[in-house]
Amino acid sequence: MLEAVQLTKRYSSIPAIQNLSFTLRPGQVLGCLGPNGSGKSTTVKMLTALLEPSRGVVRFDGRNIQDDLQSYRKLLGYVPEEAHLYPYLSGWEYLEMIATLRGMSANEIKCKLDSLLSLFSLHAHRHASIATYSKGMRQRVLLIAALMHNPEIFIFDEPLSGLDVTSALIFKNLVQELGRSGKLVFYCSHVLEVVEKICTDVLILRKGVVIAQDSVANIGQILGQSLENTFVHLVDDVDTVTVARDIVDVMEAA
């Protein structure tokens, strides 16, 4: 079980996240929603221990993850928001390096990489340099890197970005499958429909504070609306229809 307890992060005394608490149990797929600047990425970075919280702790199975960071990271599969990869390495070389750092044996690496690259339709391009990959291909490399060591905890930050329709469908089913097999999944996204479809629970952030947290079914029932309308109701102060109309007005202005 992964617990965030009273997490607070300040950048030069400006709070990015304040008193964030939640629990992620095996089999649970927790979606994290919020507009830009709401603190989603900061939350993800604290969960992956790339950032240390100013206050509060992240616990896994009751222990502070900072006490034994390496053991925690062995159990972690992380897909970051942007696909920053070394462009001069090939997809295979990059994944092989990560697998080796994870301590996988040569046979295991070959076996897993061959299979995963084929399943993600990258096998034919595995020896081309990453500089030549499209955004979707880079994203698939990141997904393979997060999956190949069979981790217990998955943290996905906008994982569908750039994926083609087929890959996106495969991935959505994969997340549900991971949940069913007892893994812990933390899923950050802007795409409400996807969160609604694949997550069991939702956490809505606004300006670094949790404003709603419940199961997907309950959160809609509270307001008697769809997740999209609930999100707009809770998070956005703007009338989206009016803003769209204003944009067209500006476009057409002489």
Add this chain to the structure above:
Amino acid sequence: MSLLSPAPARNKWDLYRRRPFWRLVELFVARIFRGGGDSDAEGLDLGIGLVLTLLAMPGGFVSILLLDKYGSFLQWLRGMTNVDPLFISFPDEYFFIVLSMTVTGAVAVWRWDAIFPDRRDYINLVPLPISTRTIFLANLVAVLFLVGLIAIDANAASCILFPLVVGAMQTKFLFFLKFAAVHAVGVVLASIFSFFAVFSFLGVLMAVLPPRTLKRVSTYVRGLIVVYLVTLLCTSFAVPDNLSRAKGHVPWWTFLFPSCWFLSLCQFLRGHASPVATELSRLALPAVVLSAALALVTYSIGYQRHFIRIPEMDESALATRTFRRSRIGWLLQKFALRTPFQRATFPFVWKTLLRSETHRLVVTGAAGLGLVLASQAALNAVQSSKTLRQAAMTADAISVPYILTFLLIIGLRTVFEIPVDLRSNWIFQLMLDRDRQECAGLARNVILSVSLPLIFLAAFPPYAYLEGPRIACFHTLTVGVWAILLTNIVLVRFRKVPFTCTLPLFKQHSIVILLSVCFGYLIYAVSMPEFESSAMSQPVRLIGMVPVAAVAWLVPRFLWKNTTEVERKLIFEESAARNFELLRLSE
């Protein structure tokens, strides 16, 4: 309305600047300085101001150092009176010419990828209502602006300071003016020629070779150009003397060094040219015009072949390579690299060295300099001895592998500090244990995997052939031991995965480090070979090496033991040491 405000003129200038063409020129100038290429790599991104300052520095420093030579009081103290300033400034003027050619040529090599519009420009600019001809012309104007700017910037300090220094003992201001004008013409033309010559050379390859082959050979060709430029710089020790002694026909070797043409042009403009110099001076201007014309032609062809056809080119097809795991790699993985960290990062470091252009260029430059200095030492050895066997036992010949390894080790150590695509280092931050101290070991493995085979190749076969296997083994082992000791010394307090940390800040002790490197060169590549040479004739002297080696072995260990736990932690960011610790008691 304020009388002081030049508002209308500024508005007019702003309006002019905002024209699409000039905005494009601005864009290309910024891109050439800040880097292009299709990758989003951050790499070594230096600001325009810093680049221009760095380019201007060598000329300024050298001019100031020459005060010692030209100061009238110092000359008087040395008993030098009635010295012809034009005569004694001849070698220095040559040095400034080769310096300006080297600096400008190096910029052309370094920024080659950014000079041409690339795929990113194509994607951003071609959909706009701008013709490809406008893009072509704007980039051309940007390149010409760059050439002018660098030619002026790289020579500005020397154009003022050098004539001031030379004219220090002259009473007429006119001498200074004339000298400065001729010097400026010589160095600026040499700079322009150098830039266009490199541009044309690479442009011809671009026009002739298919994109795939070009991509492969480009770095090697650029490496060769760097070696040539370094060689050109090194000719300043010998060429002026040889040139002043040349009589009759123009010597053939002057055609290899265009710097001679520009030096002769300066002599000619001052009315001090010998017949040979007069002949050579006639080559200077046509060479500049020809190189500029060739650059323009190859640029146009390259633009047609590469920029216009970008959408037709399949990038992935360009870059696909066949995958082969080398036997050496397999052996290393099996036996030498023990931990997962070493097995993963050793190939990463090697691939970065081989594939990242900035890193390749820096290492090639260091290796090229080593090669030039080693060749000079070998030449000295041969010239000062009657037979090859005699030459082999001289300190000069023995110093060859020392020089090569010193520059290679220092070059590699320097290149480890240059980051590659910093944003991608998140994976190391996520996965590596900051308390495990394996980085120095990794860097040592990489350095030794390059330098030890080199030592073997440079030291064993020639000595085995000339002096027999016993001497060859002794020489190879000695250089090997010193190379290992030097590697240990340069890696003191090294605690980063190469290429994954931000650039080191300029610290107060940076100058001390630079001086230490120069001092280290004198000990390692000059004193040690002399010591070894004497030990070969009198083996008892070998005992003298033991305490030196012991100190070199123990000092890094002592320093390592005296570092705190915090100073040993793996880092990804170089930060200035804090003078105080913020306690954040309020949180």
